[in-house]
Every structure is written in C-alpha cells, then in structure tokens.
Amino acid sequence: AQSVAQPEDQVNVAEGNPLTVKCTYSVSGNPYLFWYVQYPNRGLQFLLKYITGDNLVKGSYGFEAEFNKSQTSFHLKKPSALVSDSALYFCAVRGNSGYSTLTFGKGTMLLVSP
C-alpha cells in the first residue's frame, strides 16, 4: 500500500526567510509525487509534480520541490516566504500504473509571520 508522511503539523517562518515543508512517501515502483495547497474556505490547488527527470521541480508561486529517491522524500521549498503563502499544504503520491489513485498526507499548516 502506498502512503505519505508529513511529519510537521505546522511550520512557522518569518516573511523573507526560506521555507521547507517536509514529505516522505512509500510506494511500489516509481513514484508520481504532487504538492497541493489549500487556502481557507477553498478547494485544493495544484502546485507542482514530479514524474521523472530533474530532481528539482519548479511550480507555481515560486515554490519548488526536491525529489530524493534514496531518502524517499519530496520536500517543498521556497527561497523567500510571503505572508500570503500561509495555507495548508498537502503532499500526495501515486504509483505509475494508469489505474493508481492519489494518497494524500495529513497536511502541514504553514504560517508566515510579517
């Protein structure tokens, strides 16, 4: 069975500082990895994905994520946080079968202080 762990319920960072939101995964075969963001009273919005190729993936709003196969991790990063980045972030994984479904982590609340 596939699974995702987001070890931090909440991450606090000051505006302008770099941020990292951690994610580790378990899946059979090659993983397809995703990050989504949820703003208050909204649905989930896609940020970025890793399918194959370069281990550093760039996505929306200046976010990027680094795939590390040996550590089975896919941490979300941003060089300089904004207050408007404050939201709930979900990591998700699926296998590379065409019939696989996504498994989500429990989410990490990111709070960026002014």
Added chain:
Amino acid sequence: DADVTQTPRNRITKTGKRIMLECSQTKGHDRMYWYRQDPGLGLRLIYYSFDVKDINKGEISDGYSVSRQAQAKFSLSLESAIPNQTALYFCATSDAQATSYNEQFFGPGTRLTVL
C-alpha cells in the same frame, strides 16, 4: 477550480436523513473522485470512477454510495447520515490521458454537518 462545481456548498442535516452531494465538471475529464477532509487526517478517498460505467470503492466507502449519471456528473449519497460523517467533502476530476499523470482538479468543497 471553477470548472468543477459542487452543490450544496453548506448543508446541515439530522441523523438518519438521506442526503446527496452533487458534483459537475466542464473539464471533459473521464475520471472523478470523492474525498472527505477531516482535521488532522488529510484527504481520504471515498469512491472514484474512471468512466461512466466504472465505480470503485476507496479507502472509506462504508456508509456512502455514488452515482455517475454522465461523464460530467458524479453524486455522493449518504443513505442514513450519522454525526461522524460531519466533514468537508471534495469532488475532484482528472484526465485519463497518460500525459497528465493523474493531476487532479478540485471543486470548492461541501461542508456537511450532521446533528
């Protein structure tokens, strides 16, 4: 995503009542999903459908049923609602084409409270 709509957006009901949540999409996607979100538990898959004739149970299907009326419509029913079904429910869609790698697009959610 405005291309995926859910009705109602908020619903309060009583224990034992039957309730239906509806999802419609204009993205032309074959695949549709129902999730529930609970604080601290993330999103859990209830049911999914890869095309109109295909319905599959997800991780937590007990107490729920679904109907795929058309490619664009996927409804979730609670036959006899109970308080622990109080949650935020999301519908999502994805393209069956391999090149999309199953990126999912979410509706705005339905907040359901069962008293």
